[in-house]
Amino acid sequence: xxxxxxxxxxxxxxxxxxxxxxxxxxxxxxxxxxxxxxxxxxxxxxxxxxxxxxxxxxxxxxxxxxxxxxxxxxxxxxxxxxxxxxxxxxxxxxxxxxxxxxxxxxxxxxxxxxxxxxxxxxxxxxxxxxxxxxxxxxxxxxxxxxxxxxxxxxxxxxxxxxxxxxxxxxxxxxxxxxxxxxxxxxxxxxxxxxxxxxxxxxxxxxxxxxxxxxxxxxxxxxxxxxxxxxxxxxxxxxxxxxxxxxxxxxxxxxxxxxxxxxxxxxxxxxxxxxxxxxxxxxxxxxxxxxxxxxxxxxxxxxxxx
Amino acid sequence: xxxxxxxxxxxxxxxxxxxxxxxxxxxxxxxxxxxxxxxxxxxxxxxxxxxxxxxxxxxxxxxxxxxxxxxxxxxxxxxxxxxxxxxxxxxxxxxxxxxxxxxxxxxxxxxxxxxxxxxxxxxxxxxxxxxxxxxxxxxxxxxxxxxxxxxxxxxxxxxxxxxxxxxxxxxxxxxxxxxxxxxxxxxxxxxxxxxxxxxxxxxxxxxxxxxxxxxxxxxxxxxxxxxxxxxxxxxxxxxxxxxxxxxxxxxxxxx
Numbered sequence: 001x002x003x004x005x006x007x008x009x010x011x012x013x014x015x016x017x018x019x020x021x022x023x024x025x026x027x028x029x030x031x032x033x034x035x036x037x038x039x040x041x042x043x044x045x046x047x048x049x050x051x052x053x054x055x056x057x058x059x060x061x062x063x064x065x066x067x068x069x070x071x072x073x074x075x076x077x078x079x080x081x082x083x084x085x086x087x088x089x090x091x092x093x094x095x096x097x098x099x100x101x102x103x104x105x106x107x108x109x110x111x112x113x114x115x116x117x118x119x120x121x122x123x124x125x126x127x128x129x130x131x132x133x134x135x136x137x138x139x140x141x142x143x144x145x146x147x148x149x150x151x152x153x154x155x156x157x158x159x160x161x162x163x164x165x166x167x168x169x170x171x172x173x174x175x176x177x178x179x180x181x182x183x184x185x186x187x188x189x190x191x192x193x194x195x196x197x198x199x200x201x202x203x204x205x206x207x208x209x210x211x212x213x214x215x216x217x218x219x220x221x222x223x224x225x226x227x228x229x230x231x232x233x234x235x236x237x238x239x240x241x242x243x244x245x246x247x248x249x250x251x252x253x254x255x256x257x258x259x260x261x262x263x264x265x266x267x268x269x270x271x272x273x274x275x276x277x278x279x280x281x282x283x284x285x286x287x288x289x290x291x292x293x294x295x296x297x298x299x300x301x302x303x304x305x
Numbered sequence: 306x307x308x309x310x311x312x313x314x315x316x317x318x319x320x321x322x323x324x325x326x327x328x329x330x331x332x333x334x335x336x337x338x339x340x341x342x343x344x345x346x347x348x349x350x351x352x353x354x355x356x357x358x359x360x361x362x363x364x365x366x367x368x369x370x371x372x373x374x375x376x377x378x379x380x381x382x383x384x385x386x387x388x389x390x391x392x393x394x395x396x397x398x399x400x401x402x403x404x405x406x407x408x409x410x411x412x413x414x415x416x417x418x419x420x421x422x423x424x425x426x427x428x429x430x431x432x433x434x435x436x437x438x439x440x441x442x443x444x445x446x447x448x449x450x451x452x453x454x455x456x457x458x459x460x461x462x463x464x465x466x467x468x469x470x471x472x473x474x475x476x477x478x479x480x481x482x483x484x485x486x487x488x489x490x491x492x493x494x495x496x497x498x499x500x501x502x503x504x505x506x507x508x509x510x511x512x513x514x515x516x517x518x519x520x521x522x523x524x525x526x527x528x529x530x531x532x533x534x535x536x537x538x539x540x541x542x543x544x545x546x547x548x549x550x551x552x553x554x555x556x557x558x559x560x
Binding site: 002003004006007009010011059060062063064065066067068070071108109111112116228231232234235236239241243244246247250251254255257258262291292293294295297298299300301302303304 | 339340341342343344345379380381382383384385386388392393394395396399401452455456458459460489490491492493520523524525527528531532535536538539540541542543545546547549550551552553554557
């Protein structure tokens with residue numbers, strides 16, 4: 001079923017877009033990642049202009065995180081105080097990201113920078129998570145009683161002043177740490193067109209040392225607000241948000257997110273983390289190869305004023 | 306449009322005072338509306354050739370027809386990727402074109418190079434090799450050629466630049482018709498359909514028809530809202546996402 005996208009100015013197969021949204025939604029519900037890091041490149045491969053892809057994927061991530069956040073709220077899996085601090089940092093970060101984006105776009109190197117940042121981030125986070133998850137799986141298989149994970153925050157985090165209690169996260173740390181983390185992720189949200197969950201989740205686990213049960217819900221909470229902000233930034237500056245494309249993606253992804261969230265409750269978290277690590281590493285390798293491989297298009301065209 | 310007028314003015318100069326044939330062209334659609342189900346449009350360009358005194362030409366000098374459909378011109382920036390330090394591919398050189406047609410399709414009754422010489426092709430901009438893209442650059446000719454080949458190749462593969470030699474059918478030397486396909490990803494705006502009558506290596510007559518391609522109904526409303534009321538548009542997009550997500554959650558709880 002072909003349908004015309006009024007902002008992207010082309011017609012697409014509606015079913016393909018809905019299924020794409022569904023697949024990404026499944027992952028988002030399961031791992032607490034927004035899924036933008038998959039949606040945007042997939043849409044570009046399908047032929048959607050990159051700006052429209054990034055702008056519309058942001059609103060799809062918003063929708064996917066709403067249903068995820070609701071699901072996690074019912075399981076009491078959201079630390080609202082922690083989430084609020086992260087959101088505050090994220091909003092400032094997304095504004096800063098907008099400026100960086102404009103500079104890079106004018107120089108024509110935005111694609112290369114995005115690809116390099118992806119490879120570095122995904123590569124390091126993926127291997128960190130894989131190592132940790134494999135260790136946890138080995139420990140539980142080897143019959144040794146799974147020792148309680150030492151929840152420790154990074155020494156730098158402990159050194160920050162103005163400590164306060166985050167009860168649901170089981171932390172007594174400075175709010176500056178999550179504020180900075182939120183700021184950093186906010187920049188990436190605009191720059192990479194992603195929700196940032198794939199960075200936020202491991203950072204919450206390994207840098208802040210949050211309780212595992214609230215990590216996914218709180219990450220989705222932050223993603224919800226920051227991607228909504230990103231949609232607004234795109235709608236008013238690039239005017240590239242295609243509401244028809246977003247609706248098609250949403251249709252698939254909200255359904256997928258529900259299924260994913262239910263599945264996540266049944267699977268051991270260390271297996272989930274290993275699966276996410278594998279996906280993240282594969283993506284990093286894929287992009288790294290893409291950087292060095294002779295591109296299929298040597299020339300690219302953009303409208304200039 | 307301006308070029309079409311020039312072509313009309315130039316036609317008598319090329320043929321001298323001799324009475325020349327007249328073209329009566331038409332297109333199947335003058336107003337193409339883009340709605341949700343738009344997947345492109347088939348455009349039929351047809352018409353008749355009126356000879357002075359109703360006299361058909363000699364059989365040894367066949368009459369040829371060339372039709373060209375052009376989209377609105379755009380100012381574009383073309384970038385070229387280059388391998389940096391033997392490692393990664395990055396955008397390096399770039400070239401700006403002030404007026405590249407967003408869409409260009411040419412069809413003819415015989416391959417253009419067989420009916421017109423290079424100079425005439427260049428004057429009337431017939432054929433992808435004869436496009437005048439007006440590069441805004443003082444780069445060496447070799448580089449400009451390379452960029453132009455790259456640009457034309459890219460547009461050709463996305464169906465925006467089309468060459469269809471032999472696609473114009475001429476019946477009894479009087480009636481002609483050609484079918485051109487306009488893909489869904491053309492920009493909206495004023496398109497022109499030009500028809501050229503060629504004989505003996507000369508353009509004897511030319512005529513132009515305008516085609517308007519625009520969004521209609523819901524598509525028009527969405528495109529206008531995004532442009533004019535961007536803040537409200539963004540809020541609606543966010544509200545839609547939240548509503549979708551929330552209702553999915555509610556529905557899922559019932560099961």
